[in-house]
Amino acid sequence: MNFQESYNVELKREVVEDIRKEIIAFANSEGGTLYIGVNNDGSIYGVSNIDETMLQISNMVRDTIKPDITMFMRYDILEQDDKKIISVNIQRGTNRPYYYTKKGLRPEGVYVRQGTSSVPATDTAIRQMIKETDGDSYEEKRSLEQSLTFEATSKEFKQRELAFGLRQIQTLKIINADGIYTNLGLLLSEQCVHTIKIAVFEGSDQNVFKDRKEFTGSLVQQLNDVYNYIDLHNQTYSTFDKLLRIDSRDYPEVAVREALLNSVIHRDYALRASTLISIYKDRIEFVSAGGLLPGITLDDVMLGLSVCRNQNLANIFYRLQLIEAYGTGIKKIMNAYSNCADKPKIESTSHAFKIILPNKNVNTPTSNIDFIDKNEKIVFNIAKEKGFVTRADVECQLDVSSSTASRLLRSMKDKNALSLQGKGKNIKYVLNQSHGN
Missing domain, CATH: 1.10.10.10 (Winged helix-like DNA-binding domain superfamily/Winged helix DNA-binding domain)
Structure with missing residues (x-):
């Protein structure tokens, strides 16, 4: 039998840490065979202790490569020129990309086969492999970032006297069956890459900025911080009926809350654009990435139909009592303006969804305010x-x-x-x- 390195053949004289790279590359590509005990020139060197060497390879694979690849590997013992060698056959895995645990789902941890070499995969190649094996659901795909922390989310669960241990994290699909963080986990972590940007304008257009801010961190943290920020700009208009003071906020709190939750729960996180909130003198606009799902119309939404793009995220917010039931948010927004002439507006394009809340007090006459003091x-x-x-x-x-x-x-x-x-x-x-x- 002649041995020669090729796209699907790798030769190793002995077991070294570098063979992890070759195994990962074969599993991420079209499969291949790794021969232990063969020199680079194809000559036989041999393996002196077969059982110990196979155990060494098996432990290395089990302990340092994720997801579990052992089911796609087969070990055979070959004999040639009175010397024994080990043939390790690696099939193309079904849970790609496979990666070196310490390096994570980054180019330095993910390898593919290129000619006779195993080389780092590009970010684009890694994302494509995840899409092919995990499907199109963003929140269920494996997160490219695996060093995640959940301080804000854990605090929110604790405030509601809900457990947030390993069992709950698995049930909530923050990690998958292989113990790998999903994109849902990324969204709920301090390392979340998606942000909410708010701009406050002087009048009814964007000519004069008063303030702007970008909110980062876990979506749970962003929700709390953004609501508090909007609340600071949600002014109170007061009138008096004799000695009775009657307060009316510019924007109904329930409408602000539901519009904010809608923009977080239903947005398309496969798009990297930030959620945008613009506060004008006469309105607040919430613009989130991702239009309506195929087959759903604005009329359907107004009737209360809810087809959630991020079902797992919605389930977590439901458990946290941030939402009461699916499909009620828009109805609550409209009900908050039931006695107002100006109604909220909803607009949708292929890649964006907008909710516009009118300022209830913008046209209220102020010249008749009674100064009782x-x-x-x-x-x-x-x-x-x-x-x-x-x-x-x-x-x-x-x-x-x-x-x-x-x-x-x-x-x-x-x-x-x-x-x-x-x-x-x-x-x-x-x-x-x-x-x-």
Whole structure:
């Protein structure tokens, strides 16, 4: 028998750590045979201790290569020139890509066959192998990043008195049957690569930025942080019925919550674009990557039909009591505006989904606000005469402390009587247009 290295044949004089690379490459490619006890030139060197050598290879494969590849390997003992050699036949695996455990699903850990050599696979080749073997479901595919932490998610489970141990992680499909983290695990980890970007604008267009921020980390952490950020910009408009104060927020909290959850649960994470939230004077827009699933129309969505793109993620949010039932989010949003002239709008394209929440108070007249506090009337007059008022003005005119002045100005801002301008030491308050008339 003549031995010569080729695309599917590799020769090794003895067992060295490098043979892991060859085994991985054969399993990721078209299969092949590794001969132990044969020199590179094809001459026979032989193996002195057959059983010990086969055990060494078996342990190396079991302990350092993932997923489990042992079922695709066969060992044979051959004899030639009165010397024994070991033939290790490796079939093409069905759970590719296989990789060196310490290196992970990266080019330095994944090898493929190229000519007579085993070379690192490209990122594109790794993703293609994952797609071919794991299917098209993003959340069930193996994560390219395997060094994951779950501090925020674990904390959320603990707050709801839910267990979050190994058994739960397996049940929730955060790891697969081979103990490998899935993309669902990546989404719930601090290493999540997807972000939410928020921009706040001065008016009803994008001409003037007031603020912008990008939120990272676990989707659970992003949900909490983003909601809190929006809540800070969700102002309260106050009116009075005699001595009874009636508060109305610009955006119903339930609508904000459901729109945010929708943009996180239903977006297409195979697309790397960030979820975008834009806060204008008259509306908030939530834009998430990924349009409606094939066969689903906007009319279906409005009727409550829910076909979830990320079923496993939705199940986790259901367990965390973040969602109550599938298909109710849009209905809750619309119900929150049942008594309003302006209704939420929903738009969809092939690759994006948008929810627009109108500001309930944007067209509410503010000139008839009753200043039941005489100090508010004084502040109002100062702003009307000067064109603006500062905290220092209030402290001086009313002879009050800094904290009292700030509280008074915030109260008038909440009533939509004043608007805040500037930052830091340059902060000032100006009358809203209807008050200036």
